[in-house]
Amino acid sequence: MRWPSLTVFLRSLVAGFAACPTVLGAQTLTGAANRAEDGTPVAGAIIVVRALDSDSVLANAVTGARGQFSVVVGRTQIRVQALRIGQRPFDFGPVQLVTPPVPIALVLPNEPIPLASMRTTASRPCEIGPEAGADIVTLLEESRKTLLASQLSPTEGRARAQVRLFRELRSINGERLTLLEESQRAGETAQPFRSLSADSLARVGYVTGERDGVVYRAPDAEVLLSDSFLARHCYRAVAGTGANAAWVGLAFEPSQHVDNFVDVRGTLWLDRSTGALRQIHFVYDTLPRALRRADLGGTIEFTHLDDGLVFISRWEIRMPRVAIERGADLSGTRIGQQSRRLRLTGVQASGGEVVQMRQGDDLLFVGSSRAVDAEATSLAAAVAASGMTMESDTIATASTCTDVSGGEPTALVYGTVLRGDQRRVADAVVRAEWKQEFRQTGAFGWTWKTRQQSAFTASDGFFELCGIPRDRPVTIRAHVGDRRTRPLGVRVPALDGRLRVDLRFTTSAEATTPRGALRIAVRDADNHPIPFATITLNGGAIRVTNADGDLIVPNAPDSLAVSVRRIGFVAFDGKLAKPDSATAPPQTIVLLPIAERLATVSVNARGPSPLETRGFYDRVLRAQRGAFVAEFLTPEVLDARNVGRLSDMLVGRRYVAISRNPAGVRYAVGRAGCPMLVLLDGQVMQPEPGRGVAIDQIASATTIAAIEIYASTANAPAELVPLTGPNANGQGSCGIVALWTGGR
Incomplete structure (x- = not known):
């Protein structure tokens, strides 16, 4: 059935997204955004300033690499909303602006939007139900975050890009034939092209006959988010295929066809794992039949850097090269009536790509060797x-x-x-x-x-x-x-x-510590980082260092007792003092290797461990940032317990308990004694009816390298939920125990 309220909602959503012009008596809003879980700066967050008495947008800004932002506002009483790609919005306020400005502190919780589990539909675009409509709203909200972030400049200033522009001839099938023109330019990043206004395109269309030929136009960010575009198009969620199978798309097409009017249809493609808009692909709708053999339209690609910078990295528009038969006339509105007199001979593509990007002296992105040779x-x-x-x-x-x-x-x-x-x-x-x-x-x-x-x-x-x-x-x-150097985005052609x-x-690349936090660096005797070391804080909470051997403890006390363990190294137990300055070096803990006589080996680089390739440590770090609730038993924790049975490893854990049948067989159970789903190296273990999995019968304790425990599938990471099979909403809602075998 048709859901008429969707268009109205989308229009109101975008109508409240455009900023109003600044008025006299403007004030300055400054501040910084940090993560609630560890106090680290949030780069690339969109700061939306709204009026206190309405939803009208007064101004927009984006946080820089250090989480800072500054924006001029036309009122003194405001509300602030922080938008992050892949995260739910965060509201803050009311705020009273004063002169001189007093910075505000935004502490943003980790509340991811689960695009990975979003369902797609094969229904017609204009015939959708409320559930599909909610998904469409979510995809549009995530898309508009990327589109807006690509137009805003952080406090550090707009980055400067070196861009390659091209015009080339291709076959009807898209094969590159001849490079007609190529040039390079450098300047501040901005929109690589600007279309007509949305209202103008709604009147004349995207392909028009002009005095000197036919003009093909592309929709830019403002057009895609405009009221008129939303009113003229229908939407649906679609699944990616082939190389883009991990994407989810928001497909759009005209809600009705108008004679002698060329519209566009296409898809906004988002990354399921991050919520980032990666690509916009569109084609011209209702072209003459002779032109439909080629992929005539355009593609816009976005790059998202780790420091929050979002920009259009590639774009192109594809137009036809035609032979005009006798009597053909392509001027005015007669383009739709002359299809039988056109012969498509090829495709002309015009566009560009960012080959290098800098911010000050820092190199942020490299996308082609053309610029790197000069470097x-x-x-x-x-x-x-x-x-x-x-x-x-x-x-x-x-x-x-x-x-x-x-x-x-x-x-x-x-x-x-x-x-x-x-x-x-x-x-x-x-x-x-x-x-x-x-x-x-x-x-x-x-x-x-x-x-x-x-x-x-x-x-x-x-x-x-x-x-x-x-x-x-x-x-x-x-x-x-x-x-550390600043993260560098790379895309090898x-x-x-x-x-x-x-x-x-x-x-600017020097490491800093968030206010009130303690930064710990775990190193070996040669000052190389020791990744994924287990650190017990004050005898209670257990944390793991990241891939660089570092751990930030937010809101740390002045003195902190730590116990550091890593397989193959002598354990460390001691106390650390929190430094007074955020720029002070980290508290470094050096672990000495356990003395063993080993054959001489040559190591060029540290390869990933089996637990790394299985995503275990990635999930540990995500849980430490608040992405989900879980308990992890690392190799160091299991080694310290030194038990004989697998079930003994689970005794005393928060989200799982051990039950026994009359014969003494042990089972892993969760809330109210319901059987837990058990995974062994990603494979679902077959449960006994009404009991669950006989935990000691699937593997010995000595073969287990690590364990993950989740109270329910609702709190489990997206990559583990599908492994639980079709019963995840029933038995799986009780919880998951994921076991990983291998050496510790």
Whole structure:
């Protein structure tokens, strides 16, 4: 059935999104946004300032890398709303603005929006029910966050981009034939193109006949969010396919067809795992029949960096090249009447891509080797000016790293780590991270894995990372001790096999600690980080260090008793004092290796452990940030218990209990004695009717490397829920026990 209230709601949603003009007597709102779970800054949060007595928007801003924001407001009494991609809105206020400004502190809770479990439908776009309508509203809200974030500038100022513009000829099937024109330009990032106003497009359409030919137009962000566009189009949620199977789409098409009027239809594609808008794809609707053989329309791609910056990284519009038969006339509205006289000969594509982006002296993004070659040249010049020498075979050594995966083509990323004075940094850890292996499991579930590749820099500061995926967002950063470079977004073009990037330590990249927090760094004897070490705080709460060996303890007392454990190292027990300054170095704990006589081995880089590849530590860190409620038994916790039966490992846990039948067989049960779902290395264990899984009969205690316990599937991460099978809403609502085997 048709849900008429959806269009009205969408129109009101977007109508309250545009900012009103500033009036006289304006005040300045300043402040900072931090995460509630650990006090770290929130970059890329959209700050919406609303009137106190209505929902009208007075101003918009976006937080910078340190979570700070500043915006001029035309009133003194306001309300503030913080929007984060993939998170529920946070409301704050009322706020009374004064002169001089008094900064406000926004503490944002972790409340993710579960796009991973969103159902899609095959129904007609204009015939939807309330449940599907709610999903459409959610997808539109998430899309508009990305669109708005791409138009706002943080307090650090708008980033500067180097952009490649192109115009090329393609075949009807999309094959590249001839590069007609290519140029580069540099400047502040902004909208790469601007369309006619939404009202104008609603009157004349997206393809019009002009005096000197036919003009094809693309909808920009303002048009897609406009009142008139929403009124003329219907929406539905659709599932991604092929390489984009991990995306969920918001498809749109005209609600009605008008003679001699060319409209657009397409899809806004969002990442299920993050809620980020990744791509907009559209095609021209109701074109003459002769032009429908080609994919005529456009594509807009968005890149989201770890420091909150969102920008359009690629865009193009595809127009037809035609041969006009005798008597054809393409002017005015007769374009819809002359299809039989057109012959499609090819496609002309015009667009651009961001090849490099900087903010001040910091390199934020590299998307093509076209700009990186110039960067390498400037590096060589800087090295020569400093009086140092640069080995002639530095670049050549990159060819020694070959891809032997035998699967999807990968790339080599290589370069140099530098200090602010251009000196090269030896023994720095360089780590690349990305998501891959997206798989649909069950009717509407998804799983994915976070992958990492690490390497150490050589004595000349040179590094190389093999196996980096092509045409996929990758984050790369380097660190030495507590100092880190700013995260660098990288996207290796699909046709390239190598990409050079240089990472630089700058003042802005120095590590800081949130107010009231204690930062702990766990290192080995060579000052290398020890990732995923288990830290017990004041004999109670258990936390795990991140992949860089660090842990931030929010709201820490002045003195904190800690117990640090990591398999293969001597345990540490002691007390730490919280420093007075947020810029003070972290409290470093050095763990010494357990003395063993081992054969000499050569290690070039730390590979991911089995628990890392299974996502165990990723879920631990997400739970520490408040994404869900769970209890984790790390290898160090299990090693300390040293029990003989698997069921003994679960005794005394918060979300699971052990029951026995008359024969003494033990079962894992949850609330009210209901049987828990048990996973062993991702496989569902078969329960006994009415009892559950005989926990001691599926594996021995010595083979278990780690355990995850969830009170219910509602509180479990999206990638584990589908593994529980079709009974997740029944038996699975009792809870999940996930067991992982392997060495500790």
